[in-house]
Amino acid sequence: MIIEHPLLGPRDAAEFVYLGDASLIHRPSKDDTNAAVAFLEYQYLRDNPAGLHRELWYHEQGDRSWLVVTRNTVTHEITDVQLAKDVARSEGRSR
Amino acid sequence: MRYSAFQILKEGLTGNKGWKKIWREPEPKTEYDIIIVGGGGHGLATAHYLAKEHGITNVAVLEKGWLGSGNIGRNTTIIRSNYLLPGNEPFYELSLKLWEGLEQDFNYNAMVSQRGILNLAHSDAQRDAYTRRGNAMHMAGADAQLLDANGVKKLCPFLNFDNARFPIKGGLWQPRGGTVRHDAVAWGYAHGADSRGVDIIQNCEVTGFQMNNGQCEGVHTSKGSIKAKKVAVCVAGSSSRVMEQAGLRLPIESHVLQAFVSEGLKPVIPGVVTFGAGHFYVSQSDKGGLVFGGDIDGYNSYAQRGNLPVVEDVCEGGVALMPMIGRARLLRTWGGVMDMSMDGSPFIDKTSIPGLYFNGGWCYGGFKATPASGWCYAHLLATDNPHPTASQMRLDRFITGRMMDEKGMGAQPNLH
Numbered sequence: 001m002i003i004e005h006p007l008l009g010p011r012d013a014a015e016f017v018y019l020g021d022a023s024l025i026h027r028p029s030k031d032d033t034n035a036a037v038a039f040l041e042y043q044y045l046r047d048n049p050a051g052l053h054r055e056l057w058y059h060e061q062g063d064r065s066w067l068v069v070t071r072n073t074v075t076h077e078i079t080d081v082q083l084a085k086d087v088a089r090s091e092g093r094s095r
Numbered sequence: 096m097r098y099s100a101f102q103i104l105k106e107g108l109t110g111n112k113g114w115k116k117i118w119r120e121p122e123p124k125t126e127y128d129i130i131i132v133g134g135g136g137h138g139l140a141t142a143h144y145l146a147k148e149h150g151i152t153n154v155a156v157l158e159k160g161w162l163g164s165g166n167i168g169r170n171t172t173i174i175r176s177n178y179l180l181p182g183n184e185p186f187y188e189l190s191l192k193l194w195e196g197l198e199q200d201f202n203y204n205a206m207v208s209q210r211g212i213l214n215l216a217h218s219d220a221q222r223d224a225y226t227r228r229g230n231a232m233h234m235a236g237a238d239a240q241l242l243d244a245n246g247v248k249k250l251c252p253f254l255n256f257d258n259a260r261f262p263i264k265g266g267l268w269q270p271r272g273g274t275v276r277h278d279a280v281a282w283g284y285a286h287g288a289d290s291r292g293v294d295i296i297q298n299c300e301v302t303g304f305q306m307n308n309g310q311c312e313g314v315h316t317s318k319g320s321i322k323a324k325k326v327a328v329c330v331a332g333s334s335s336r337v338m339e340q341a342g343l344r345l346p347i348e349s350h351v352l353q354a355f356v357s358e359g360l361k362p363v364i365p366g367v368v369t370f371g372a373g374h375f376y377v378s379q380s381d382k383g384g385l386v387f388g389g390d391i392d393g394y395n396s397y398a399q400r401g402n403l404p405v406v407e408d409v410c411e412g413g414v415a416l417m418p419m420i421g422r423a424r425l426l427r428t429w430g431g432v433m434d435m436s437m438d439g440s441p442f443i444d445k446t447s448i449p450g451l452y453f454n455g456g457w458c459y460g461g462f463k464a465t466p467a468s469g470w471c472y473a474h475l476l477a478t479d480n481p482h483p484t485a486s487q488m489r490l491d492r493f494i495t496g497r498m499m500d501e502k503g504m505g506a507q508p509n510l511h
Contacts, residue, residue: 044506047335049335
């Protein structure tokens, strides 16, 4: 698989480390009223779709940026790549 | 029909015209006591043991494709019980004991071949870890021997013992491990279940669950709706997709694991050998091909095929371990979709929905578990209590804190 890095252009997926579902960007707060359940769902439960999947890849053997890659889990086709920083900010995270 | 030496002789003398189909092809009834969703090894084993051990025969096995079209026909056929944790090891040892009596039990030749499995140690720390593992195996009644480098040399003289980076210091040897003809396991369990009255229905995809007041009362399928007192899902690889129809999220990611076979070679590898410094395991089939594999590709996938970096990685591991295979040519590679759970261990449990049961999360260790998985799932379905050896394989273990993390990797499925 080739990942179109937003800054570096096309890079081999073997340069990256895979983390998982991009919802991991949104870590719950320990101050939530149902924090135990929120953390269980955050840490252990996954949608695991067959089809388009937004996921976190880390460019370990490159510029060490985190990317949000949108990839089809049935065909392995990559349709969108963004810097995770930009995604997190656009979804309301402060950093 | 019962298979026996006499039957082979009789059919041989009469032109082999009397062999019947191994299982019937019935149309689904409108209602069953138990519906098993998924006609792979585990589902068929569950049906077989429900009928044989618990006398429950009003059972249907629903299979989306053809029987055994999933991971039962895609694995590398290894059986073993060399686990460590108390929640796992007795279960896998039960499985190995069931493998040993399997062919007589379901009256079908599955070519169970106990040629042994050897896990190689490349450092003192790794040898210590295998000592501990061997002791854990003994405590569960399994067999295990710690070998030094000379002991390994007697079994496998062809290994690269003097590799500067990964010298072979010894290994953990389980003589009762081995391989089994994987397709025949599906056919044998189908034969065992079908001959006791279980309906095996192929090309019948489950498209939803019949819910009534929060209770599961049956399934909707491509062949119409079918009622059941209990619905038992057993679709490892596609667990999240099927359970989503019941509104349940699982602690599972689907990943692709590749397997490989070389051209046919003369007999050289005595049993199963695993490389302890990388991830590579190999056995030799009766046709002579080296059957081997390594790590999962490491990203969510339902594709049943992998990518080249892992092909390269696995082949590098193989050549590092046994340089003699460097000239062997790769014949085929393929991929299977694994339920990778969050702690690397499986589930056999009730769900939060009454009437709906779940078996899955087998990671890449499902094949060896087939008999015990069926045995324990049948026990759960028949008695509504978990079997003692599977009592820790619960869906709620992540909230109760009773994870079974054999590798100590945490909630990162692609590392298990």
